[in-house]
Amino acid sequence: MPTNLHAWEPLAEQALDAATFGYIAGGAGDERTLRDNSAAFGRLRLVPRMLRGTAGGVDASTTVLGAELASPIMVAPFAYQGAFHPDGEAATAAAAAALGLCMCLSTLANTSMEDVAAASGGGVRWFQLYPMADQALNDEMIARAEAAGYRAVIVTVDLPPYGVRERELHHPFALPADLGLPCIPEKSAAAGSPTPVQTTEMMKLDLDWSDIAAWASRWNLPLVVKGVLSPEDAALALEHGARGVIVSNHGGRQLDTTIATIDALPRVCAAVADRAEVFLDGGVRRGTDVVKALALGARAVLIGRPAAYGLAVAGRDGASAVLAQLISETENALALCGCRTVAEACSALIAPET
Numbered sequence: 001m002p003t004n005l006h007a008w009e010p011l012a013e014q015a016l017d018a019a020t021f022g023y024i025a026g027g028a029g030d031e032r033t034l035r036d037n038s039a040a041f042g043r044l045r046l047v048p049r050m051l052r053g054t055a056g057g058v059d060a061s062t063t064v065l066g067a068e069l070a071s072p073i074m075v076a077p078f079a080y081q082g083a084f085h086p087d088g089e090a091a092t093a094a095a096a097a098a099l100g101l102c103m104c105l106s107t108l109a110n111t112s113m114e115d116v117a118a119a120s121g122g123g124v125r126w127f128q129l130y131p132m133a134d135q136a137l138n139d140e141m142i143a144r145a146e147a148a149g150y151r152a153v154i155v156t157v158d159l160p161p162y163g164v165r166e167r168e169l170h171h172p173f174a175l176p177a178d179l180g181l182p183c184i185p186e187k188s189a190a191a192g193s194p195t196p197v198q199t200t201e202m203m204k205l206d207l208d209w210s211d212i213a214a215w216a217s218r219w220n221l222p223l224v225v226k227g228v229l230s231p232e233d234a235a236l237a238l239e240h241g242a243r244g245v246i247v248s249n250h251g252g253r254q255l256d257t258t259i260a261t262i263d264a265l266p267r268v269c270a271a272v273a274d275r276a277e278v279f280l281d282g283g284v285r286r287g288t289d290v291v292k293a294l295a296l297g298a299r300a301v302l303i304g305r306p307a308a309y310g311l312a313v314a315g316r317d318g319a320s321a322v323l324a325q326l327i328s329e330t331e332n333a334l335a336l337c338g339c340r341t342v343a344e345a346c347s348a349l350i351a352p353e354t
């Protein structure tokens, strides 16, 4: 059994063909942002507190938009899970639910939102929307998500267009012909075996803040904007009705050389100023990364690739092992920092830059 999240990547590389592995692992351009998301966590230094009664264990539970989680960790929305393991999104959702974590389901899932709901039982789930050009389809998807018990809608705003991902140019990835995209109403789904770039062609290309405002007031589910790096955009998201923002650069898959998410987080949190919940993804691989994100103002983190690797290697058990490792490391890091609860992870834990 791998002992940490990094160790799942080479196992997944063995389990998958080159195109599928490259699709998951790759980033845009020179992959500088992909590497820097993790490296930036490594540059931050912790200043732990002692004698705070945490040696016997801590309470890492929290809430996200009012829903209780066992730990401040969520599964990021990632597409095409049926191509990584036959059990696809149902396996990931079941793993997350059993551990008390939130699963975010991608628009581009190979399992329907209803089947994922059944697989996760009462588990907390959010639905991620890539808005489609045909507005009626967006309303239809959100109505289905609401009926199936999803508690929030994430609108991803940093794609399209699709990033320049060179690994996919070397080893083109296409969705296997036997897999569909059942969250998307049938009339719009790309036929055959679409490549990721072809799938983006049905998306709304002229998205602007007025769309966010219209959806936030029309849909019952709270709306979270994913893909924010600038404090100005975070403030705009709130002005237009968002209840949360996810500080994300899409795991370095879109615009290369962007700021690392953990470096962007403090200014976004300052702009949001407790008016909404702020989440972060990108490069979270260790419990210490989770604690650093909490200390700098995140409500919870999302993880993408490690969950995909666990799923690819061993289905539900693999996804579960990855998530359980991160939960356990997070509790250990909180205890060693002297934090009895996640609320006690504050900015004083981060050493000032020298």
Ligand SMILES: Cc1cc2nc3c(=O)[nH]c(=O)nc-3n(C[C@H](O)[C@H](O)[C@H](O)COP(=O)(O)O)c2cc1C
Residues within 6 Å of the ligand: 023, 024, 025, 037, 076, 077, 078, 079, 106, 107, 108, 128, 156, 226, 248, 249, 250, 251, 252, 281, 282, 283, 284, 302, 303, 304, 305, 306, 308
């Ligand atoms: C294989 C893969 C597919 C993804 N598909 C989606 C998607 O459908 N929707 C979305 O909003 N983000 C998608 N993302 C981005 C993730 O939600 C998340 O932002 C990113 O993976 C976080 O970085 P990490 O992989 O370093 O944890 C995808 C990421 C990966 C690795």
